[in-house]
Amino acid sequence: MSRGRAALAVLVGAVLAGACEYVVVPPDDGAAAAVTSEGWAGVATAIGTTDAGDLRIDLAIENRTGDWSAMAAAEAPARLAGGDGSTASCDVVMVGTGGHRLAPGFRMRGFTGGTKTEPVIEPIRVECADAAPPPAGSKLAIDYTYVTGEYNYYDPEATTTRTTMEVPLDELLADLTYPVAAPVDGLIQPADSEITALNDVVLQMTGLERAGTTLEATWQTTNPGEYPTSVHIGEPPVIGSDGVIYGFYESPDLASVPITPPGATAEWPTEVDIPAEVTGLTMLLPVESKKQRLFVSHALDLGGT
Amino acid sequence: MITSLRARAVRYRRFAPLAATITLFCLAYAYGAVVYEGMRDPQVFLNLFRASPFLLISAIGMTFVILSGGIDLSVGGVVALTTVASAALLRSGGMDPWLVMALMIVMGAVFGVTMGFFITYLRVQPFIATLAGMWVARGLSFWISDDAIPIDSRLYTVLGQTKILIPGLADPVTKIGPFISIPVVTELVVLLVAIFVAQYTRFGRTVYAIGGNEQSARLMGLPVNRTKMLVYTINGLCSALAGIALSVDVSSGHGLYATGLELTAIGAVVIGGTLLTGGVGYVVGTLFGVLIIGVIQTLIQFNGQLSSWWTPIVVGALTLAFIGIQSALAARKARPTAGRRMPQPARLGDPTLQEDVP
Numbered sequence: 001m002s003r004g005r006a007a008l009a010v011l012v013g014a015v016l017a018g019a020c021e022y023v024v025v026p027p028d029d030g031a032a033a034a035v036t037s038e039g040w041a042g043v044a045t046a047i048g049t050t051d052a053g054d055l056r057i058d059l060a061i062e063n064r065t066g067d068w069s070a071m072a073a074a075e076a077p078a079r080l081a082g083g084d085g086s087t088a089s090c091d092v093v094m095v096g097t098g099g100h101r102l103a104p105g106f107r108m109r110g111f112t113g114g115t116k117t118e119p120v121i122e123p124i125r126v127e128c129a130d131a132a133p134p135p136a137g138s139k140l141a142i143d144y145t146y147v148t149g150e151y152n153y154y155d156p157e158a159t160t161t162r163t164t165m166e167v168p169l170d171e172l173l174a175d176l177t178y179p180v181a182a183p184v185d186g187l188i189q190p191a192d193s194e195i196t197a198l199n200d201v202v203l204q205m206t207g208l209e210r211a212g213t214t215l216e217a218t219w220q221t222t223n224p225g226e227y228p229t230s231v232h233i234g235e236p237p238v239i240g241s242d243g244v245i246y247g248f249y250e251s252p253d254l255a256s257v258p259i260t261p262p263g264a265t266a267e268w269p270t271e272v273d274i275p276a277e278v279t280g281l282t283m284l285l286p287v288e289s290k291k292q293r294l295f296v297s298h299a300l301d302l303g304g305t
Numbered sequence: 306m307i308t309s310l311r312a313r314a315v316r317y318r319r320f321a322p323l324a325a326t327i328t329l330f331c332l333a334y335a336y337g338a339v340v341y342e343g344m345r346d347p348q349v350f351l352n353l354f355r356a357s358p359f360l361l362i363s364a365i366g367m368t369f370v371i372l373s374g375g376i377d378l379s380v381g382g383v384v385a386l387t388t389v390a391s392a393a394l395l396r397s398g399g400m401d402p403w404l405v406m407a408l409m410i411v412m413g414a415v416f417g418v419t420m421g422f423f424i425t426y427l428r429v430q431p432f433i434a435t436l437a438g439m440w441v442a443r444g445l446s447f448w449i450s451d452d453a454i455p456i457d458s459r460l461y462t463v464l465g466q467t468k469i470l471i472p473g474l475a476d477p478v479t480k481i482g483p484f485i486s487i488p489v490v491t492e493l494v495v496l497l498v499a500i501f502v503a504q505y506t507r508f509g510r511t512v513y514a515i516g517g518n519e520q521s522a523r524l525m526g527l528p529v530n531r532t533k534m535l536v537y538t539i540n541g542l543c544s545a546l547a548g549i550a551l552s553v554d555v556s557s558g559h560g561l562y563a564t565g566l567e568l569t570a571i572g573a574v575v576i577g578g579t580l581l582t583g584g585v586g587y588v589v590g591t592l593f594g595v596l597i598i599g600v601i602q603t604l605i606q607f608n609g610q611l612s613s614w615w616t617p618i619v620v621g622a623l624t625l626a627f628i629g630i631q632s633a634l635a636a637r638k639a640r641p642t643a644g645r646r647m648p649q650p651a652r653l654g655d656p657t658l659q660e661d662v663p
Binding site: 019021022023024025026028152154155158226227228262263291 | 343346349452453454455457459462463466467468469470471472475477480484556557606607
């Protein structure tokens with residue numbers, strides 16, 4: 001190799017080496033986000049009978065996925081296996097989060113079902129027609145699916161896992177605390193936290209008012225960018241110290257939000273119905289972040305409100 | 306003096322549409338910079354390149370097609386098909402992303418060869434052949450998937466989200482400052498290659514010759530058929546590359562992506578000064594055509610009050626204006642051959658002829 005070519009090679013190498021510091025590669029979130037999941041766990045809180053005389057088992061479920069997660073029972077009967085070898089099929093399986101994502105380490109015992117216009121609070125339960133009270137050593141098996149992490153509108157089932165929950169029925173845990181079963185450091189944020197959303201827009205709850213059974217939150221977005229942007233948060237649900245998620249679920253991109261002009265702010269309210277006596281509220285807030293229709297969940301401490 | 310100026314004007318008249326496009330872009334951007342402080346940010350200018358690399362790449366392919374006197378309406382369909390096929394292969398097949406990209410480029414080229422075959426050898430009108438191609442490509446997209454398919458590939462994330470900071474404007478320590486992305490580098494490389502091919506190769510000159518007059522090109526012994534096949538192949542390849550750029554940008558594939566992209570690309574080419582009749586135009590003009598569309602969108606966004614539909618309205622009006630100007634220039638060019646008077650012998654002492662005497 002001639003001296004000129006060698007010098008040229010060194011020069012090109014130096015330029016490329018210098019140029020490397022001008023290249024910013026995105027972090028590999030996928031590798032760091034691997035979390036061991038134990039799925040969802042369930043415990044029986046009460047066993048009784050329905051008005052029709054069927055066996056009714058009330059449950060509490062706990063998110064042990066290590067991430068935000070929504071779960072729902074499969075469209076199949078639950079199986080009751082008695083300690084004496086008997087079996088029964090339970091056709092009413094009202095087990096799930098009602099579509100909402102629950103924070104890791106949280107526990108719940110009810111959600112808002114029915115329809116949007118006529119919501120109904122559904123206790124988490126299983127009903128077994130014509131079944132006798134379960135003898136000692138009985139177990140309830142419930143097939144269910146759960147999703148974890150961020151909610152991607154374009155691929156809502158990307159993280160779906162199908163598995164079975166086994167609930168021992170020997171011990172009834174009626175005096176559980178809700179909604180936190182296993183605290184996670186830094187998970188629950190103050191209500192007025194500034195949350196960075198889509199396009200670096202800053203979202204903040206600026207007002208919270210409770211009148212009767214209505215809890216109204218006022219939201220403000222501040223857009224530091226140069227383009228108008230809107231940040232969807234849906235109608236955020238709330239879970240109380242009674243373990244029930246209040247707020248009918250619908251995809252968070254459906255609720256309309258105002259456009260935040262560049263360099264300006266926008267405000268809008270959201271509402272959720274909660275019985276007046278329920279306290280210890282935590283808001284389960286989905287915030288459109290990173291890219292359009294990708295929602296990252298946040299837990300906001302609303303206190304006694 | 307006047308003769309010299311006139312001769313120079315005649316010599317550079319072919320640059321008039323290109324000059325008009327560049328002037329229009331500069332004026333529009335200057336207006337924005339004066340009215341909106343934010344538009345003085347270098348990042349806003351760089352965003353014109355970042356916003357739609359897929360448009361520039363597909364418009365470059367379209368430029369070759371239009372220069373050759375043809376048209377290609379299958380561009381948007383091929384772009385959408387590329388996004389969906391890439392996403393499907395990455396998801397269900399778990400295929401290596403480099404292999405997927407290579408397959409997509411081959412697919413685009415094969416699509417272009419097919420279009421070229423029908424147009425060149427079966428004498429199908431380019432409009433009809435590529436219209437059918439568009440339907441086929443769109444249909445295939447929805448056959449693969451009705452819904453959007455997300456792309457979860459580290460390579461696509463790196464290609465789409467890596468920032469290349471601009472030396473002198475950005476701080477390499479804090480990694481903050483104006484930047485471009487890898488698709489921008491890709492589109493600029495494609496642009497430079499296209500300029501070289503169009504201006505400095507035999508193939509490029511043949512494309513111009515075919516667009517100017519295909520019959521004359523045949524009589525001159527130029528490889529017309531082979532060149533037309535190559536033109537549509539290049540366009541198919543550019544469409545696939547544009548599809549890859551789009552899927553990298555949005556990290557997903559969908560049959561509804563790039564709807565109407567072919568018409569926007571044609572608009573950009575025409576605004577860039579390329580004659581729809583073929584034979585006249587420059588690839589660099591297409592760059593400014595795309596930039597003008599970008600600056601219109603930017604102005605509308607900075608305004609904040611106007612509907613985004615003003616973009617197609619303005620682009621449509623500009624396209625009409627440029628086609629009008631082109632037609633007027635073409636008519637003016639054609640006039641001497643149609644109605645030229647027979648040359649008369651010069652009369653001595655005629656003052657009106659003095660300036661024309663060299």
